[in-house]
Amino acid sequence: MESRKEDARRMVSVTINGEMRQGLAEPRTLLAYFIRETLGLTGTHVGCDTTSCGACTVLFDGEPVKSCTVLAVQADQHQIDTVEGLETDNVLHPLQQAFWDNHGLQCGFCTPGMLMTSVALLQKNPHPTESEIRHGISGNLCRCTGYVNIVKAITDASHKMQKEPAEV
Amino acid sequence: MFPSAFEYYAPKTLDEVYGLLAQYGDEAKILAGGQSLLPMMKLRLAAPSVLIDIGSLGHLSSATETAEGLSMGALMRHKTIETSHWPHYPLLRETAPWIADPLVRNRGTIGGSLAHADPAADWGAALLALGASVQIESRDRIRHMALEEFFVDLYTTALEPQEVLTRIVIPVPATAATFARYLKLERKVGDFAVVGVAITVSLAIDGTVAQAGIGMAAMSGVPFAAHQTESLLVGRQLTPALIKEVSESASQEGDPESDRRGSAEYKRSMARVFVERGLSQILQQWESTQSA
Ligand SMILES: Cc1cc2nc3c(=O)[nH]c(=O)nc-3n(C[C@H](O)[C@H](O)[C@H](O)COP(=O)(O)OP(=O)(O)OC[C@H]3O[C@@H](n4cnc5c(N)ncnc54)[C@H](O)[C@@H]3O)c2cc1C
Ligand code: FES
Ligand code: FES
Numbered sequence: 001m002e003s004r005k006e007d008a009r010r011m012v013s014v015t016i017n018g019e020m021r022q023g024l025a026e027p028r029t030l031l032a033y034f035i036r037e038t039l040g041l042t043g044t045h046v047g048c049d050t051t052s053c054g055a056c057t058v059l060f061d062g063e064p065v066k067s068c069t070v071l072a073v074q075a076d077q078h079q080i081d082t083v084e085g086l087e088t089d090n091v092l093h094p095l096q097q098a099f100w101d102n103h104g105l106q107c108g109f110c111t112p113g114m115l116m117t118s119v120a121l122l123q124k125n126p127h128p129t130e131s132e133i134r135h136g137i138s139g140n141l142c143r144c145t146g147y148v149n150i151v152k153a154i155t156d157a158s159h160k161m162q163k164e165p166a167e168v
Numbered sequence: 169m170f171p172s173a174f175e176y177y178a179p180k181t182l183d184e185v186y187g188l189l190a191q192y193g194d195e196a197k198i199l200a201g202g203q204s205l206l207p208m209m210k211l212r213l214a215a216p217s218v219l220i221d222i223g224s225l226g227h228l229s230s231a232t233e234t235a236e237g238l239s240m241g242a243l244m245r246h247k248t249i250e251t252s253h254w255p256h257y258p259l260l261r262e263t264a265p266w267i268a269d270p271l272v273r274n275r276g277t278i279g280g281s282l283a284h285a286d287p288a289a290d291w292g293a294a295l296l297a298l299g300a301s302v303q304i305e306s307r308d309r310i311r312h313m314a315l316e317e318f319f320v321d322l323y324t325t326a327l328e329p330q331e332v333l334t335r336i337v338i339p340v341p342a343t344a345a346t347f348a349r350y351l352k353l354e355r356k357v358g359d360f361a362v363v364g365v366a367i368t369v370s371l372a373i374d375g376t377v378a379q380a381g382i383g384m385a386a387m388s389g390v391p392f393a394a395h396q397t398e399s400l401l402v403g404r405q406l407t408p409a410l411i412k413e414v415s416e417s418a419s420q421e422g423d424p425e426s427d428r429r430g431s432a433e434y435k436r437s438m439a440r441v442f443v444e445r446g447l448s449q450i451l452q453q454w455e456s457t458q459s460a
Contacts, residue, residue, distance in 0.1 A: 027176035054271055069203060
């Protein structure tokens, strides 16, 4: 049995947070688990595992997707960005700082997904209205904050990033 | 949660897809955006032993517009359609933002949605209203079929195991004055429709209805076109009185089931409200273009 399982695995290469990484994955391995367990980046969370909550959101070629609903083999030769890639040289990304400053998190479980969705949102639309933010994060559930402070944080970050454009 | 084990192929050409389909038959499933199939496989509601990922077939991810109509590749993602601009086909852009949530829309495809044939799917309703047809290809033949014939039953289409849905073709509307609305009742953001109503209306210069399309989500066992109501509209002047009349008719069409999203009676009422609301908004929009 063990050898058959080995046979089914294949090499998956991704550019994750700018770095080339490789690992073996069965075709049925979901990207979220490949990122967490094979590549050891546990910032990406698995909440519902049923495509509902968005805690597992990562950027796939720049677009936020639910990594529990993508196969690792589909990510082969693609670019992935996770929450670990946001800070540079121990300085938080403006969105991370804004979530901190505005109490945009309580337990923090939804935060990695919220951040990745917001990063992509602000790249496409640097000055979103409150309604655009609320629609933009509608695939990410938060069971703690009631969203008000998350929306505040994203608005705050959009103002600050306008002053000093940050690299993502 | 993991799907059962399967073999994975990512062919680069349709010919390779046909080869794999010939080899594996109905053990194989096509994988497009994966936003319906992978959740079902994780819940073990589906357990194909082979997945054929058609995501690398680049020519199926774009659209071409001609004088006859709009031909959309089956792999166009919901998000791409949401952010595209085809002034002759306003219903597409009206509908796309109502599908699931932004994350699912970044991966899910229009072809996957039709092939999945959920009676509550938003594309089903919208594309029926638009009178769309589908192009289906296999190694031996290309066939075209009205979307209405493509939807056979609950989660069942006319696709045969060796076939691929390649394109969706929408005929050009009768007049340039084409207006559209998609109205959807959801229990929560991102959910499937309790009821969805897609409306497209093309008006002649004097304000009579030259062409009308009304599609409904979750009002029948398949996505459903309200032909009786459409025919009540055509050739007549769009007025508040006519709108009242046709919205009553719309609520009597279809065959909704009571389920956890709502009773059949509630769904019929909401269909009436949505047809009335959508057409009233269209009338207003047309009037404002007239006075401008
Ligand atoms: C949380 C959530 C909420 C959702 N909400 C909505 C909603 O509100 N409204 C709505 O309409 N949809 C909704 N969906 C479904 C979503 O729109 C899917 O994207 C869509 O149903 C399937 O498209 P896909 O590309 O992901 O197809 P896949 O999941 O890859 O495939 C679906 C089926 O179609 C077959 N298939 C796919 N492409 C082809 C092809 N070209 N030729 C032949 N067969 C093919 C596959 O074999 C499979 O059986 C939701 C999904 C999720 C996860
Ligand atoms: S863990 Fe992926 S959507 Fe909830
Ligand atoms: S902070 Fe707890 S789920 Fe969002």
